Amino acid sequence: MNDKPEKFIDNNGLRLDGRKADQIRDIKIEVGVLSRADGSCYLEMGNNKIIAAVYGPREVHPRHQQKSNKAIVRYKYNMASFSVEDRKRPGPDRRSIEVSKVSREALEDMIFTEYFPKSAIDIFVEVLQADAGTRTAALNAASVALADAGIPMRGLVSACAVGKVDETLVVDLNKDEDNYGQADMPIAMTPDGKITLLQMDGNFTLGQFKQGLEMAQEGCRQVYEFQRKALLDYYAKKEETEEIAVVEEVLQEEAPEEVVEESVPEEIEEDEEVKAAEAESDQEIEEESIETNETSDLTEEEATETEEPEDEEEDESTIDEFDEEKEVS
Amino acid sequence: MNQEIVSIIQKDYLYNLMLKGERLDGRGFEETREIKIETGIIQKAEGSARIELGNTKIIAGVKIQPGTPFPDSPDKGVIITSLELIPLASPEFESGPPRENAVELARVVDRGVRESGAIDLSKLCIREGEKVWMVFIDVHVLDDGGNIMDAAALGAIAALLTAKIPGARYGEGEDIPLPIRDIPISVTAVDIAGGIVFDPSLEEERAANCKLTVITNQESAISGMQKSGNGSLTTDQINHIVEVAAKKAQEIREKFLEI
Numbered sequence: 001m002n003d004k005p006e007k008f009i010d011n012n013g014l015r016l017d018g019r020k021a022d023q024i025r026d027i028k029i030e031v032g033v034l035s036r037a038d039g040s041c042y043l044e045m046g047n048n049k050i051i052a053a054v055y056g057p058r059e060v061h062p063r064h065q066q067k068s069n070k071a072i073v074r075y076k077y078n079m080a081s082f083s084v085e086d087r088k089r090p091g092p093d094r095r096s097i098e099v100s101k102v103s104r105e106a107l108e109d110m111i112f113t114e115y116f117p118k119s120a121i122d123i124f125v126e127v128l129q130a131d132a133g134t135r136t137a138a139l140n141a142a143s144v145a146l147a148d149a150g151i152p153m154r155g156l157v158s159a160c161a162v163g164k165v166d167e168t169l170v171v172d173l174n175k176d177e178d179n180y181g182q183a184d185m186p187i188a189m190t191p192d193g194k195i196t197l198l199q200m201d202g203n204f205t206l207g208q209f210k211q212g213l214e215m216a217q218e219g220c221r222q223v224y225e226f227q228r229k230a231l232l233d234y235y236a237k238k239e240e241t242e243e244i245a246v247v248e249e250v251l252q253e254e255a256p257e258e259v260v261e262e263s264v265p266e267e268i269e270e271d272e273e274v275k276a277a278e279a280e281s282d283q284e285i286e287e288e289s290i291e292t293n294e295t296s297d298l299t300e301e302e303a304t305e306t307e308e309p310e311d312e313e314e315d316e317s318t319i320d321e322f323d324e325e326k327e328v329s
Numbered sequence: 330m331n332q333e334i335v336s337i338i339q340k341d342y343l344y345n346l347m348l349k350g351e352r353l354d355g356r357g358f359e360e361t362r363e364i365k366i367e368t369g370i371i372q373k374a375e376g377s378a379r380i381e382l383g384n385t386k387i388i389a390g391v392k393i394q395p396g397t398p399f400p401d402s403p404d405k406g407v408i409i410t411s412l413e414l415i416p417l418a419s420p421e422f423e424s425g426p427p428r429e430n431a432v433e434l435a436r437v438v439d440r441g442v443r444e445s446g447a448i449d450l451s452k453l454c455i456r457e458g459e460k461v462w463m464v465f466i467d468v469h470v471l472d473d474g475g476n477i478m479d480a481a482a483l484g485a486i487a488a489l490l491t492a493k494i495p496g497a498r499y500g501e502g503e504d505i506p507l508p509i510r511d512i513p514i515s516v517t518a519v520d521i522a523g524g525i526v527f528d529p530s531l532e533e534e535r536a537a538n539c540k541l542t543v544i545t546n547q548e549s550a551i552s553g554m555q556k557s558g559n560g561s562l563t564t565d566q567i568n569h570i571v572e573v574a575a576k577k578a579q580e581i582r583e584k585f586l587e588i
Contacts, residue, residue, distance in 0.1 A: 094432050101429040101557075105539070108559045185554070194561035198541065200554035201444045206575060209551055210568060217564070 004180040008165035015165075017046075017174055024160060024172040024219050029141075029230035031148050032238075039149025041230075043141035046174060047131035052141035054149040057119035071116035075104035077138055079127040099135045106139060106159070106188040106197035112152040121151060132178035133161050136186045139197065144227050148234075156227050157196060159188035160219030162212040164202065169212050171219040185212055189220040340536040344522040353532055354383075359573050361516075361528035364483065364584060368491040376492025376507065380484040383530060384474025389466065389484030391492040393507070395455060395499050396463040406453025406461045410439035412468040412481055419473040434478055437515070437555045438468065438485050441544040445513035445552035447486060452508045453494075455501055462494055464507070475531035478542050478557075482515035483581075490585065512585050513552050514578035517542040518570045525566055527573065541567065543574035547582070551575075 005016060014020065025046030034040035037053035044050075060066035077100045081090045092100075104123075111121065123146065125138040136159035143157040163173040164183040178184055183202025187195055195213075204212060343353060352358065362383030371377035376391035398405060412435035414422040427435070442448065453462040466488065468481045490509055496502040519529040519537035526533055534540070538560030544553040551571065556562065562570075 094436060097429050097432045098436050101433055102555075105557065105559050109538075109561060190561060194563055195556065195567060196561045198554055198556035198562070198567065200551060201440045202552070203444065203546070204551045206549065206551070206571065209571060213564060213567065 005176055008170075008177060008181070009168050015170060015174075016176055019170075021168060021170045022215055022218065024222055025174070027140075027223065027226045029144060029226055031144060031230050031234035037145070037149070039145045039147065039151070041141045041144040041148060043137060043144070045133065045137040045140065046172070047129060048127070048134055048137040049129040050125060050127055050134070050137045050141045052123065052125045052138065052145040054121065054123050054142070054145040054151065056121035056149070057116035057151070058122070060118065060120040066118045066120070069117055070113040071111070071119045071121050073104055073108045073111060073113060073121050073123070075100050075107065075123045075125070075142065077103060077125050077127070077135065079130060079134070083127050083130040099138075102197055102199060103135060103139050103142070103188075107142065107146070107157055109196065110154045110157055110190060111146065112154070115152060121146075132173050132175045133186065135159070136161050136172075136188070139188050140223055140227060144231060147227075147231055155191040156224060157188050157190060158220040158224040158227060159186060159197060160216050160223055161186040162216035162219065164204065164208065164212070169208060169215055171215050183208075183212075185209075185216065187213070187216045187220065189217055191224060193217065336535045339532055340521070343533060343536045344524075347521060347524040347526070352526060354530060356528075358524065358526045359577070361479075361577060361581070362530070364581065366483070366487050366584065368487055374488075375495055376488040376490070378484050378487035378491065380480045380487065382474070382476060382480040382483070382528070384472060385470075385476060385480045386472040386474070387468055387470050387477065387480045387484045389468045389481070389488040391488045391507075392465040392467070393462055393492060393494055394465075395460050395501065398454070398458065398461040402450075403458035404454045404461075405450040406448070407463040408439065408443055408448060408450070408466065409463065410442065410466040410468075410485065411435050412438060412470070414470050414473075414477075418470045422470075422473070433555070433557065434481055435468070437478060437542060437544075437553065438466070438481050440553040440555075441482050441513040441515055442466065442485055442489070445511045445544070445546040447509055447511045447513055447546075448489065449508040449510050460501075464489075464492075473531060475529050475534045476517055478517050478540075479515045479528060482513070482544065486512055486514075487585070511546050512582050513544050513546050514581050514585075515542055515544045515553075516574035516577045516581075518574065519558075520560065520562060520566060525570060527570075527577065541570050543571050543578075545575045545578045549575045549579065 009015060028044040030042040032040060033042045034053050037055060039054040041052045057071050060072060065072055077096050079088050081088045123142050125142050127134045127138060139157060139159040146153060147156060160171060161173055162169060162171050162185050163177055163181045165177050165181040170177060173181060173184060183204050185200035188197035189195055365381040367379040369377060370379050371390055374390040375393040379388050398407060412431050413427060414431045416422045416424050448464060455461055466485050468484055470477050489507060492507040493504045494507055495504055497504050517540055518525050518527045519533055519540045521533060521537050529537060539556060539558035541562060542555045543551060546552050
């Protein structure tokens with residue numbers, strides 16, 4: 001356990017970790033880090049390490065939760081038991097229930113939920129290492145993961161906290177400033193400056209509050225640039241590698257186009273039939289027929305060939321969605 | 330389902346009223362409902378209060394008993410706040426462990442009491458590291474007429490103000506009043522289609538986009554805040570709510586000085 005530092009701000013006006021009062025911690029964002037999730041993001045903000053995944057829009061379970069006119073949004077904030085100094089009991093506690101609620105409410109209005117009636121958009125955030133400001137870092141990660149999942153949004157939500165130490169307002173509190181500071185106010189903001197999350201505890205005068213809110217908003221703007229850049233970089237790279245892949249394929253396959261076009265649908269049909277037959281035959285007779293095995297091997301090869309262009313189409317469509325959503329924001 | 334349909338119609342109606350500068354129950358935008366405070370209603374509890382805020386009725390009880398302190402604050406008492414939305418208060422409440430609404434309300438009430446320093450926790454130490462007084466604040470909502478948040482916060486502080494530490498019962502000295510240093514007051518406002526109204530009724534709460542609770546202390550400094558509900562607020566709206574809330578809280582606090 002650390003003890004309370006004597007002074008939070010040194011004579012040069014710098015904080016314990018060398019930051020200026022209005023300086024946020026270093027941010028590192030990686031997009032698309034998980035293979036199974038529809039969208040994901042790994043984010044480091046100072047010593048916070050957060051991973052976020054988005055699933056959906058998908059079927060709602062339990063079914064009675066579904067809404068006939070829009071998607072429901074669920075947000076689950078969870079702290080790993082090893083993320084803090086004293087082991088945290090695993091599972092939801094009152095704090096994480098509250099954080100999940102306010103975070104969901106910070107995001108829900110930014111999502112075009114009306115596009116996906118009767119479905120659910122699930123956001124899971126795991127705090128791997130906690131170092132003050134986990135709910136804001138988690139929101140930043142969740143927001144990027146939503147964009148990565150291609151979910152249409154009105155804009156990215158960015159979050160940042162402001163607090164008070166030694167009667168001085170500072171943004172993006174670190175652990176000591178959070179533990180021993182005089183106030184803490186996490187906020188989340190849309191790109192057009194509207195506040196979607198606001199919590200506060202401690203002691204702020206009216207003047208300090210107003211100044212603090214402005215500082216936190218400026219912090220959010222800085223975070224937003226990082227989020228935007230991470231997404232743009234990731235998708236620019238993805239697009240580039242895909243273009244190269246397409247060109248290479250065309251060069252390799254210099255075959256007449258008509259043949260390819262004709263053969264594709266047929267192969268798919270055949271493939272499905274053979275697969276079904278294969279499944280049956282597998283169950284019935286394991287030893288039998290080298291012939292069918294051979295044919296199924298062949299079709300598997302063909303299948304992988306035909307699947308590739310499909311995948312690309314899907315990826316491109318998510319990129320389109322992503323672009324649209326940026327235009328909106 | 331029904332609830333939602335009604336609230337869309339009601340939202341239109343409330344919105345049109347607001348354009349004319351009116352509210353459903355005829356109040357001004359910043360006007361709060363009448364507050365009735367009754368204390369000492371449960372003899373078995375160390376402190377208790379019944380609050381009526383318009384149609385909203387809550388009852389708050391404070392129990393105080395010795396217990397072990399937290400390792401990181403061995404010389405300080407402990408506050409534990411919980412709130413139950415019991416099914417007799419509304420057809421929408423279900424029995425069972427507290428859901429996220431109840432948890433959020435309890436945590437905001439707790440924040441107000443804790444962060445304003447209302448209870449002098451250092452005076453609740455019996456033997457350092459071994460035994461301290463634990464203060465349990467329990468709020469039961471009896472009737473949901475809207476704005477449970479403010480009613481619950483009022484109930485908590487009213488019950489605390491009248492609470493006594495039961496020293497004699499536990500052989501730890503005499504009964505003394507719980508040392509209270511501040512009176513935090515929670516004031517909540519909602520945004521209905523861009524207009525801000527304070528102390529929302531149930532209908533207003535349902536029609537609202539989102540809600541902001543501001544808890545201020547005796548010096549009109551802010552001790553706690555919570556935005557709740559989907560939707561967003563502009564900086565101007567927030568600043569307006571904070572300013573009015575601080576002013577309203579002073580008016581409400583005067584009522585408490587009579588206790």
